[in-house]
Amino acid sequence: MSANPKIIVLDDDPTGSQTVHSCLLLMRWDVETLQMGLTDASPIFFVLTNTRALPPDQAVATVRSVCQNLKQAIAAVGIQEFLIVSRSDSTLRGHYPIETDAIAEVLGPFDAHFLTPAFFEGGRFTSDSVHYLIVNGIPTPVHQTEFARDSVFGYHHSYLPAYVEEKTQGRIKASEVEQLLLAEVRSGCFDRLMQLQNNQCVVVDAETQADLNQFATDVLAAVSQGKRFLFRSAASLLTALANLPPQHVAPEDMATYTRNGKPGAVLVGSHVKKTTEQLEELLNEPTIVPIEVDVVHLLEESETQRAELLHQVLARVQAVHAELNTPAIFTSRQELTFADIQTRLAFGAAVSRLLMDIVRGLPSDLGFLISKGGITSNDVLSTGLALQSARLLGQILPGVSIVRTPSDHPQFPNLPVVLFPGNVGDRYALVQAYQRLMGEP
Known part of the structure; x- marks a missing residue:
């Protein structure tokens, strides 16, 4: 396998392409339209599912429908290597874990699913597995912001393992969540990635774009060795995975x-x-x-x-x-x-x-x-x-x-x-x- 998989992003609102350029945004997901995305010259494309605006049952049905059609489209164009990203909000709002569960059900099995909510352009970063939002220049744990009080997607934890336990209603315990802390991300985590299996939940630290660039390098190397990964991510990881040159017009x-x-x-x-x-x-x-x-x-x-x-x-x-x-x-x-x-x-x-x-x-x-x-x-x-x-x-x-x-x-x-x-x-x-x-x- 090469280290250039097609990056397929299921975006729960249409703003997740906010760090890349020159690629296709698909508003429909019939097999033919998906084939257009898979065969496009860009290494990445987005399927705009808009599931954040839907109730949970409709969100799951939509994701399942996209994935079933993707399965057909991938087979039709003969793509061997792909990465699936469930792109969602950098302030942790959205239908987690039901969207990643639906993806894994149709397109799995995966060795791991990663939570990478860092979005540096918006002042969101993760350190010691705690997710922060910079408010008026001050790093604030996201559970202390207005976003945590969202009437549909509210939550009580910025410490991501505890967030996972809360959102999975205890199915995945905080103690079972793997943590990739900053020192390991920066020194290289390839060996650790190669050991992951059975859709292990992993939360990833990142304070700068360089952190995610290093992580993406290790991810692509592990994928080239046959590992299958799923991501629940904000936009900054996509910059790292796609590795695009500067946009055409400033x-x-x-x-x-x-x-x-x-x-x-x-x-x-x-x-x-x-x-x-x-x-x-x-x-x-x-x-x-x-x-x-x-x-x-x-x-x-x-x-x-x-x-x-x-x-x-x-x-x-x-x-x-x-x-x-x-x-x-x-x-x-x-x-x-x-x-x-x-x-x-x-x-x-x-x-x-x-x-x-x-x-x-x-x-x-x-x-x-x-x-x-x-x-x-x-x-x-x-x-x-x-x-x-x-x-x-x-x-x-x-x-x-x-x-x-x-x-x-x-x-x-x-x-x-x-x-x-x-x-x-x-x-x-x-x-x-x-x-x-x-x-x-």
């Missing part, structure tokens, strides 16, 4: 992709505190016009009321665009409480449907689109723009990807679309991405 030159120098549109669905701060800064820009979409009563409203709301928003968008300004379309910001998780997810789905109707109604000569929030961005690609695949151009800011629609897209050909995660960047990051697409220094 982040500060991204205005070269803006269509005909025209103004664009900004769509904000994410509700995390960081997004709200970034939106506040964006609204200070002279060429940005705010359009707030009041979604509070969306679940109780009739179809007629919903249609009227959509009509009002789109009329305003067209007027702003005609004046050569950029509409910033955002959902009402107040924090809502729900009777149960099902109601919360139903509300999220209703908001998304409305936002995607807005995307479909955007001016066809739009210069660019910035989508803020992971689930919002997934829906923009798969539903709003109805894409089968998109080519990732690279990053416009650290951790913020930009893709382009195909040249034969019926409504928005060659449209640059920024996929901006909710919790990435400082308070001026959204402004900076906007200014780069506008060609402002």
